[in-house]
Amino acid sequence: MTLAHARSTSPAPGSGVAAPSHRHGGGLAAGLVVLVGVLAVVAFVSVTLGTRDVGLATIWKAFTDFDPDNTSETVIRELRVPRTLVGLVAGMSLGLAGAILQGVTRNPLADPGIMGINTGASAFIVVSIMVLGVQGLGTYIWFGFLGAAVAIFVVYGVASFGREGATPVKLALAGAAVTAGFYSVTTGVVMTNVDALNELRFWQVGSIAGRYWPVFTQTAPFMAVGVAVALFSGRALNGLSLGDDMAVALGQRIRLTRSIMFVSVAVLAGAATAACGPIVFIGLVVPHVARALCGPDYRWVMVYTALLSPIILLSADIIGRVSAGDGELQVGVVLGVLGAPAFIALVRRRDLAEL
Amino acid sequence: MRLRRPRLVAIGLIAALALSACGSTDDGASADEEGWTYESGSGDTISLDAKPERIIASAQEAAALISYGIKPVGIYLSQPVETEPALKGVDLEGIEIVGKTWGKIDAEKAAALKPDLIVADYWPQEKAYSGFEESVSAESKKVADLAPVIGANQKGSLEDIVEWYEGFAESVGVDTSGGKYAEGRQKYEAAKKRFQDTVKAKKDLSVLAVSPADDMLYVAVPAYSTSLTDFKAWGLDVIDPTNPKKDFPYWEYLSWEKADKYQPDLLLLDDRDYDGSLKTAKKQPTWNKITAAEADAITPWPGFWIHTYDQYAGQLDQLTDAIDKADANLS
Structure with a gap:
C-alpha cells in the first residue's frame, strides 16, 4: 500500500485529487485547533504589548467601562485593536495570495512580494495620490487592485514567452524585474516631495502602525471576499497542481480557474498593500510552513496558511514594537530581517521542487 | 576606475x-x-x-x-x-x-x-x-x-x-550697508527684541517642536536645530526630548502610543508641509491627548529654511504672536 509510505508528496496519477495527506484527517483538525489557539494568544499579546505600558486591568476596563479621557484606554481601543485586526486580515490575505500563486504557477518561489504584485499596487497608489491627487483610502484602494493586476499580467505574460511557458525561473526573473521597476517608480514619485516623505514613506516599507479603524473598515470587506474565495479554491488548486494536461483531462476548466485565481490574488494583495504598504515574505514562506505541517493537499494548505500568516505577521509587529524604546520598527523591516534567512533555508531545501 | x-x-x-x-x-x-x-x-x-x-x-x-x-x-x-x-x-x-x-x-x-x-x-x-x-x-x-x-x-x-x-x-561685492538690507537688519533686531520681551513675560511657557508622520511622531532636539538653539538662548523653554535616535539625533522617534509623553503649552509644527502635517496629526486618536493640540495651541515652525534677516524677522514675529496668545499654564 503506497499510503503506508511516509511523505508521499506527489499525487498518484489519475487519482483526481492529490493523494490523501500523510497525516490523519483527525490530526490535521487537531492541528487547526492548536493554530486557532496560538492565533488567539498572539492577538491578545498584540493588544497587551506596545511602547506604552498598559496593565491588564486597564485593558479590561477599556472594553467594559470605557473612559474617553483615559489615554491608555484610548490607545487600546483606537490604536492597538484596529492595528491587530488589520494585521490579522492583511496577514491572512498575503499568505493566501502566496499560496494561490504557488499553486497556480507551480512555482515554490511565487509570492506577491517577489512577483512585484505588492510593489505594483503601492506604485499605482502612490502615483494616484501624488500625481492624480487622489485622497482617501476608499478611492486609492482601487488603484491598488489595478496595480496588482497589472503586475500579475506583466509578470505572467513576460514569463510565458517561449516554448516552455512560465517556468519557475522565468517567473522569478520577470518578477524581480517588475519589482525593481515598480519600486523605482514609487521611490521616484515619493522623492519629488521629500517633505511629504513622512506620509509616503509608508509605501516603501510595509507597516501596520498608524492603521486605525477607518483603514480596517475600508479594506477588510475586500480582503474578506478574497479570503473566502481562497479558502474554497483548495480543490481547484489541487487539480492545477497535477499539470495542465491532467487537469483538463479531469474536466477542469483551467483558463477560467486560473483567471479567478489571479483576480483573487489581485484583490488580496491589492487590498493588503493598500492597508499596510508592501509587506514581504509572508506569501512566500508561510505556505511552505503550512505544507510542512499538513501535507500537499491544498484544501488543508489554504486553511493552515490562513491561520499561520497572521500569527507570523503579528509576531513580527510585536517584536518591532518592543525592541526600539519609545519608537517602533516597522513590521516590513522586521519581516525582512527574519524572512531573509528563512527564504535562504527554503531555497536550499532539496525537496523544494516537489510541490 | x-x-x-x-x-x-x-x-x-x-x-x-x-x-x-x-x-x-x-x-x-x-x-x-x-x-x-x-x-x-x-x-x-x-x-x-x-x-x-x-x-x-x-x-x-x-x-x-x-x-x-x-x-x-x-x-x-x-x-x-x-x-x-x-x-x-x-x-x-x-x-x-x-x-x-x-x-x-x-x-x-x-x-x-x-x-x-x-x-x-x-x-x-x-x-x-x-x-x-x-x-x-x-x-x-x-x-x-x-x-x-x-x-x-x-x-x-x-x-x-x-x-x-x-x-x-x-x-562677492554686494553693498549690504544701506537700503533694504539695513531695513532688514532693523526689522530683525526689533523682532528679536519683541520675542525676547514676550518670552520673559511668559516665563512658565514651554514649547515642543514636532513633525508628525503617519506612523510616528518626530520630536525635535533643540541642539540640532539652529532656530530652536536661538530660541532657547533667548529664554524660551524648548522641551529637550530625553531619547533622541542614536544615529540621527535631530529627532526623538516617538510611537503614537506615547504621543502624550511631553506636555508643552504650545506646539511648534514643522512647516515644511504644514497643512499636510496637521492633517496627518489630526488623524491620530492620540494627537488630542497632547493638551496643546486639543486646545489648538499650534503654530508653524520654520525648521530649517531661514537664511536671511527678512525671513527670520517675519518668522519671529509670527512666533511671538503665538507665544503672546498662548496660555502658559495649559499643562
Missing part, C-alpha cells in the same frame, strides 16, 4: 583656470588678482581666483542669494517649487533647475552650466553639504566635483547662519 578621479579633477582645474581667464578678460573693473576667499561652515576656507559668477545652489540657500541680488545659474530642489516655503514669491527667471527631487541632481545639466561655486549648507552631523549626503544618488555626488562647495554651518545659532549669508554677499 582609479584613474578617473584624477582625470576629472584635472578637467575641473583646467575648466576653472579657463573660466577665471575668461572672467578677467571680460571684467576689467574687478580686482581679480586678489581672488576670492570665504570660510565655509565646515571650517574649510574656500578660495577662487576670482569672485564666483556662476553659482549653483540648493533651493533654500539659493533663495538667500537671490535676496541679495546674487542670481545663481542653477538651482536644485528637494520639493516642488510650489510647496517650498523658501521659494515663495521668489523669481526664478533665468535660473536653470538641475534637480527636481531630493538626492537626484542632473550632473550633465549641472556641468553644462560650468559652475565655479556650489552653495549649500553644511551639516556637521552627516559631515556633508545639502544635496550631497550619504544617501543621494551617485550622479548627485559627482556634481560636488564640478566646483568647490561652500555653505553655512547648520549646527549652532541660526543668527550665525544669517550673518554668514550677509557676509558672503559682501564678499
Whole structure:
C-alpha cells in the first residue's frame, strides 16, 4: 500500500485529487485547533504589548467601562485593536495570495512580494495620490487592485514567452524585474516631495502602525471576499497542481480557474498593500510552513496558511514594537530581517521542487 | 576606475583656470588678482581666483542669494517649487533647475552650466553639504566635483547662519550697508527684541517642536536645530526630548502610543508641509491627548529654511504672536 509510505508528496496519477495527506484527517483538525489557539494568544499579546505600558486591568476596563479621557484606554481601543485586526486580515490575505500563486504557477518561489504584485499596487497608489491627487483610502484602494493586476499580467505574460511557458525561473526573473521597476517608480514619485516623505514613506516599507479603524473598515470587506474565495479554491488548486494536461483531462476548466485565481490574488494583495504598504515574505514562506505541517493537499494548505500568516505577521509587529524604546520598527523591516534567512533555508531545501 | 578621479579633477582645474581667464578678460573693473576667499561652515576656507559668477545652489540657500541680488545659474530642489516655503514669491527667471527631487541632481545639466561655486549648507552631523549626503544618488555626488562647495554651518545659532549669508554677499561685492538690507537688519533686531520681551513675560511657557508622520511622531532636539538653539538662548523653554535616535539625533522617534509623553503649552509644527502635517496629526486618536493640540495651541515652525534677516524677522514675529496668545499654564 503506497499510503503506508511516509511523505508521499506527489499525487498518484489519475487519482483526481492529490493523494490523501500523510497525516490523519483527525490530526490535521487537531492541528487547526492548536493554530486557532496560538492565533488567539498572539492577538491578545498584540493588544497587551506596545511602547506604552498598559496593565491588564486597564485593558479590561477599556472594553467594559470605557473612559474617553483615559489615554491608555484610548490607545487600546483606537490604536492597538484596529492595528491587530488589520494585521490579522492583511496577514491572512498575503499568505493566501502566496499560496494561490504557488499553486497556480507551480512555482515554490511565487509570492506577491517577489512577483512585484505588492510593489505594483503601492506604485499605482502612490502615483494616484501624488500625481492624480487622489485622497482617501476608499478611492486609492482601487488603484491598488489595478496595480496588482497589472503586475500579475506583466509578470505572467513576460514569463510565458517561449516554448516552455512560465517556468519557475522565468517567473522569478520577470518578477524581480517588475519589482525593481515598480519600486523605482514609487521611490521616484515619493522623492519629488521629500517633505511629504513622512506620509509616503509608508509605501516603501510595509507597516501596520498608524492603521486605525477607518483603514480596517475600508479594506477588510475586500480582503474578506478574497479570503473566502481562497479558502474554497483548495480543490481547484489541487487539480492545477497535477499539470495542465491532467487537469483538463479531469474536466477542469483551467483558463477560467486560473483567471479567478489571479483576480483573487489581485484583490488580496491589492487590498493588503493598500492597508499596510508592501509587506514581504509572508506569501512566500508561510505556505511552505503550512505544507510542512499538513501535507500537499491544498484544501488543508489554504486553511493552515490562513491561520499561520497572521500569527507570523503579528509576531513580527510585536517584536518591532518592543525592541526600539519609545519608537517602533516597522513590521516590513522586521519581516525582512527574519524572512531573509528563512527564504535562504527554503531555497536550499532539496525537496523544494516537489510541490 | 582609479584613474578617473584624477582625470576629472584635472578637467575641473583646467575648466576653472579657463573660466577665471575668461572672467578677467571680460571684467576689467574687478580686482581679480586678489581672488576670492570665504570660510565655509565646515571650517574649510574656500578660495577662487576670482569672485564666483556662476553659482549653483540648493533651493533654500539659493533663495538667500537671490535676496541679495546674487542670481545663481542653477538651482536644485528637494520639493516642488510650489510647496517650498523658501521659494515663495521668489523669481526664478533665468535660473536653470538641475534637480527636481531630493538626492537626484542632473550632473550633465549641472556641468553644462560650468559652475565655479556650489552653495549649500553644511551639516556637521552627516559631515556633508545639502544635496550631497550619504544617501543621494551617485550622479548627485559627482556634481560636488564640478566646483568647490561652500555653505553655512547648520549646527549652532541660526543668527550665525544669517550673518554668514550677509557676509558672503559682501564678499562677492554686494553693498549690504544701506537700503533694504539695513531695513532688514532693523526689522530683525526689533523682532528679536519683541520675542525676547514676550518670552520673559511668559516665563512658565514651554514649547515642543514636532513633525508628525503617519506612523510616528518626530520630536525635535533643540541642539540640532539652529532656530530652536536661538530660541532657547533667548529664554524660551524648548522641551529637550530625553531619547533622541542614536544615529540621527535631530529627532526623538516617538510611537503614537506615547504621543502624550511631553506636555508643552504650545506646539511648534514643522512647516515644511504644514497643512499636510496637521492633517496627518489630526488623524491620530492620540494627537488630542497632547493638551496643546486639543486646545489648538499650534503654530508653524520654520525648521530649517531661514537664511536671511527678512525671513527670520517675519518668522519671529509670527512666533511671538503665538507665544503672546498662548496660555502658559495649559499643562
